[in-house]
Each structure stands twice: as C-alpha cells, then as structure tokens.
C-alpha cells in the first residue's frame with residue numbers, strides 16, 4: 461500500500477458520522493435502524509474498495525471521501541428500496557411473447573382469480589367432498605385432460621422443470637435417443653444436452669443436423685434405452701435438404717420396443733393457428749392423439765397463461781413422474797394454479813380462447829384493426845401538440861417470440877416517433893426511464909411503437925410518458 465492510499469483510507473467516514481448526518485433526514489422514517497446501518501456499512505466499504513482498486517490500477521486523481529457524500533449515497537439507496545423494481549411496462553417491441561418482458565399477459569379471469577384465491581385460504585390441497593387431504597393438481601387436471609384428450613396431467617413450475625422431471629423419472633442412467641437436429645439451445649441457458657445431463661439421462665444422439673431417419677433411431681435402440689425424445693426446435697428452423705421423423709413413426713417404434721416416447725413441445729398450442737395464416741404446427745390435442753406417452757410445454761408461451769410447465773400423457777407413466785421426489789421440489793404454487801385454471805377454462809370454447817386470451821388475440825388480430833389503433837394513438841398524441849415530437853405511421857412486421865413460430869412475420873403497423881432535439885438513442889433511454897417505461901423497437905435509427913403489442917387501455921401510459929418527455933427537452 462502506498463502513502464497516498466494510506467492517506468486516502470484515513471479520510472473514509474466513520475459509520476457513526478454518516479448516521480449522524482442522516483439523523484434528521486426524512487428517508488429514515490419507516491426504515492429500521494439495522495437496515496440504515498447496513499446501507500452505511502455497504503457504502504463506506506465500497507468507498508474503501510474504490511481507493512484500493514485505484515491504487516492497483518494506478519488510478520490517479522482519486523479524491524478523499526466525505527461523510528456527506530456517503531450520506532447522500534445512503535439516502536439514494538434507501539429511497540430506491542421503496543421503489544418497486546418489478547414494474548409494469550408497455551411492450552412496444554411487437555414481440556408478443558417477449559421473455560424479458562414477462563411473456564404472456566394474463567386474461568381477465570386469471571387476474572381476478574389470483575386476487576380471490578390469495579386473499580384468504582383456499583382448498584389448495586383439501587378435498588372438499590371428502591373432507592380430507594387432496595392434491596393441488598386436481599384443480600386443473602380435469603380441464604387439461606378434457607381439452608387435450610390426455611389421460612393424466614401434472615403441472616410444475618416451468619417447462620424446463622417439466623423436461624428435467626420427465627427425463628429424470630424415465631431415463632435416469634438410461635439412454636434417451638434424440639435427433640441431432642433437435643439438440644437445441646433456447647434463451648436463458650436452457651440447452652437440451654445440459655438439462656439431460658443434470659437429469660441423469662444419457663444422451664444418445666442420432667442422425668445429422670439436417671436429416672434424421674427412422675433407421676437412425678432403430679439402430680440406436682439397446683437394452684439401456686429409456687426414452688425416445690422429440691424436441692420442438694422452437695426458435696430456429698433448418699431449411700433446404702431436411703428430413704425428420706414424424707411423431708407417429710416414433711410412437712410406433714416406441715410401442716414396438718416398449719420404450720416411452722416424449723415430445724417436448726416448447727410452446728404447446730391448443731388452437732390451429734393455420735386458420736389465421738400461420739404455418740401448420742401440430743396442436744397439443746393432435747400430439748396426444750398420435751399416442752405420445754408424455755408431452756411437455758410451457759404455460760406462458762402460446763397457451764397464454766402463467767409461467768408453468770405442463771406435463772400431459774399416459775396414466776401409468778405420469779403416475780411414476782408424480783411420485784418422483786423431484787416433483788415436490790418443482791411444484792407449482794397456488795397463484796399460478798389459480799391463473800392457469802382460469803386460463804384453461806377459456807379453452808373450453810376455442811373461439812373464446814382466441815378472442816379473450818391476450819397472446820392469442822395479439823397473434824390473430826387482423827392487421828386492419830392494428831392499423832386503426834395506430835391512427836387512434838397518433839390522433840391522441842397530435843391533440844397534445846407536443847413540441848419537439850412528431851409521429852408517422854408505417855406498415856411493418858411483428859414477431860411471435862418466445863421461441864414460437866420463429867420464421868413467421870406477422871404484418872403490423874408501427875408509429876415512428878421523431879424528436880427534433882434529441883437522438884433516437886437518448887429518446888429510447890428516456891422512454892425506458894418513465895414511471896411506466898415504454899420499451900420501444902429501434903430500427904435504422906428510428907424509434908418505433910408496434911401497435912400489435914399495445915392495447916388501447918395502455919394508450920394513457922404512452923400519452924402521459926410522451927407528455928413528460930416533451931416537457932423535459
């Protein structure tokens with residue numbers, strides 16, 4: 461340690477000094493003393509570290525530290541604790557299932573049910589008919605089974621958990637046969653080979669990236685085979701000279717060799733989206749009908765519900781999965797269950813599901829409606845006559861996101877926001893810092909609001925936000 465550093469360390473404020481400065485500040489009201497002391501320690505400790513780091517990196521000009529400075533920083537951090545960190549935002553990106561923005565917004569009944577069920581006690585694990593212990597899955601099992609045609613249903617925390625649980629139950633220390641074309645990585649560090657390893661399943665890759673034949677699967681079968689796994693490639697597509705084995709053929713093979721067949725559907729959709737101009741994708745009902753032993757998918761992708769992992773399939777197999785101790789560790793909580801039950805109820809009438817589940821509504825909304833909304837928004841904004849900001853409307857493309865329908869662009873309309881005094885990147889930052897942040901799309905240096913993911917009810921956030929920004933510049 462050199463002399464300068466030693467001198468600087470001597471200037472570090474004492475915790476008591478900082479506390480004394482804070483004594484009369486109103487931020488202390490309603491915060492326990494232990495928390496204040498903890499924050500003071502943290503700030504002074506960071507000052508000490510900064511001095512030491514400055515010496516190490518030969519940093520020059522590092523000044524002495526003052527108690528005032530520390531007190532101000534502590535104030536800032538205490539106030540920040542009272543600001544919700546998890547907040548509502550306006551998704552103006554046009555990516556309907558945006559994982560970073562919380563994926564699926566919930567339908568009206570799901571919201572209401574979360575409040576109703578969590579306000580008081582519930583029969584989460586209590587059978588009201590028999591007056592004794594019940595199971596939490598009972599509340600959605602019947603709905604999921606009758607809508608999908610499956611014999612049995614289990615729900616866990618998310619689809620990654622569902623995949624882990626199924627692999628561990630059916631293939632621990634045994635081989636799972638998977639096509640090389642399906643060894644995918646989706647966002648957030650979910651990689652099929654790595655999840656497999658953690659589950660204890662032994663990966664047996666077959667075929668090539670672009671082509672896998674039935675004989676590849678057949679040749680890999682051995683006494684150690686525990687599972688045949690088919691994975692939806694979700695966020696990518698191999699085009700050109702490709703071949704994959706249909707689920708039907710795999711199910712037949714599984715029956716022949718008496719090995720269960722699992723299909724990780726990723727998104728898992730109950731509605732045929734081809735009727736709305738999308739490429740054909742097998743629905744959950746079709747995958748079950750094909751005789752698949754276990755099917756897994758997310759609750760908060762195309763299903764449009766809360767985060768959950770849904771496992772559907774044959775009774776005998778799901779019984780084993782249910783008994784796996786890992787299931788207890790991955791179990792779904794009551795708020796999610798309440799929201800999922802309400803969402804699934806909408807699927808009793810598929811037309812209603814498309815109309816009233818926000819994700820499906822956004823995906824299938826006719827582009828003319830989106831255009832109308834873009835004009836309505838611009839009309840509202842122009843009424844405000846915000847100096848500095850002008851708006852224009854153009855046609856563009858939205859995306860499904862969430863690893864769903866990766867190559868399919870969805871026609872939309874966007875409002876471009878032009879500022880005459882600040883740069884697009886500065887404007888983007890200001891939008892992000894609003895009380896209700898607006899997460900915009902930037903394309904070729906222009907800020908765009910995609911109306912496919914902005915509901916009429918959210919216009920107030922956009923108008924209030926832009927009013928504030930226009931007032932600041």
Ligand SMILES: *Cc1c(COP(=O)(O)O)cnc(C)c1O
Nearest residue numbers: 618619620692694726727758863
């Ligand atoms: C999204 C996805 C998962 C993970 O689902 P989460 O609900 O995000 O845990 C697993 N497999 C596939 C194929 C997926 O697309």
